[in-house]
Amino acid sequence: MTDGQELKEQVREHYGQAARRVALNTVTSCCGGGSCDPISADLYTALETAELPATAVLASLGCGNPTALAELKPGETVLDLGSGGGIDVLLSARRVGPAGKAYGLDMTDDMLALARENQRKAGVANVEFLKGEIEAIPLPDASVDVIISNCVINLSADKAQVLREAFRVLKPGGRFAVSDIVIRGEVPADVRRNMELWVGCIAGALEEGEYRRLLSEAGFTAVDVEPTRIYHAADAREFLVGAGLDPDRVAAEVDGRIMGAFVRATKPVTAA
Numbered sequence: 038m039t040d041g042q043e044l045k046e047q048v049r050e051h052y053g054q055a056a057r058r059v060a061l062n063t064v065t066s067c068c069g070g071g072s073c074d075p076i077s078a079d080l081y082t083a084l085e086t087a088e089l090p091a092t093a094v095l096a097s098l099g100c101g102n103p104t105a106l107a108e109l110k111p112g113e114t115v116l117d118l119g120s121g122g123g124i125d126v127l128l129s130a131r132r133v134g135p136a137g138k139a140y141g142l143d144m145t146d147d148m149l150a151l152a153r154e155n156q157r158k159a160g161v162a163n164v165e166f167l168k169g170e171i172e173a174i175p176l177p178d179a180s181v182d183v184i185i186s187n188c189v190i191n192l193s194a195d196k197a198q199v200l201r202e203a204f205r206v207l208k209p210g211g212r213f214a215v216s217d218i219v220i221r222g223e224v225p226a227d228v229r230r231n232m233e234l235w236v237g238c239i240a241g242a243l244e245e246g247e248y249r250r251l252l253s254e255a256g257f258t259a260v261d262v263e264p265t266r267i268y269h270a271a272d273a274r275e276f277l278v279g280a281g282l283d284p285d286r287v288a289a290e291v292d293g294r295i296m297g298a299f300v301r302a303t304k305p306v307t308a309a
């Protein structure tokens with residue numbers, strides 16, 4: 038197995054377990070899901086969560102609220118890369134209305150089962166959950182108006198390929214509008230490894246300049262990276278001490294450099 042395949046299996050196993058915990062109603066952990074997780078807590082308004090099944094809210098493992106930022110319009114087709122329990126797909130479906138469509142794409146069977154059950158409970162018809170990998174999106178060229186995603190692209194071992202696929206399936210003029218973990222500036226390798234373990238949902242967040250470069254190379258224009266939540270070593274104090282790191286040193290080296298960000302870009306109208 039290549040390193041990329043091995044990483045994918047680990048990710049699948051990790052999120053399969055997370056889905057089973059939600060389905061069995063045994064979510065207990067902080068930091069990696071749950072209400073006291075500084076990454077995923079409080080991303081949605083009470084108004085948004087009120088209209089969703091409790092298990093869709095409980096399964097939320099994102100780091101932003103891309104649907105709120107993507108300016109979705111009635112009639113549009115939206116694709117959520119790594120849709121998990123389906124929270125952003127269900128919210129998008131409401132925004133695009135019955136004339137629009139929201140697709141969720143995920144590779145983990147237990148997450149797909151949970152998402153389809155959440156769709157059934159929410160009673161929305163204009164939704165379809167697809168099984169597949171974000172590196173090989175199972176949709177035709179130029180078939181989607183907006184790509185959203187919530188804390189997933191950082192998990193891919195081949196981010197350039199994910200961005201090329203996103204570009205391919207977008208219609209000319211289509212929007213890429215995702216929440217993701219992004220690194221700003223230099224973070225020492227050992228500190229980065231431990232911070233990544235702490236945030237749980239990241240295996241390899243891109244540095245901001247690298248993210249911009251890969252988007253441009255895929256063909257996107259109007260690239261923008263906007264911080265939505267900045268993480269602090271203080272939030273991870275207990276974890277860092279347990280991992281044998283000095284929290285004060287880590288704070289000095291990473292504070293302000295690891296963030297949840299809203300990343301947007303456009304497929305030019307003239308693109309084939």
Ligand SMILES: C[S@@+](CC[C@H](N)C(=O)[O-])C[C@H]1O[C@@H](n2cnc3c(N)ncnc32)[C@H](O)[C@@H]1O
Nearest residue numbers: 052097098099119120121143144145170171187
């Ligand atoms: C951090 S969770 C986020 C789920 C959801 N976006 C949310 O906000 O709750 C990551 C999800 O992406 C899926 N995933 C990770 N890598 C993937 C890949 N390469 N292809 C398809 N799905 C992937 C996992 O199965 C998991 O459901």
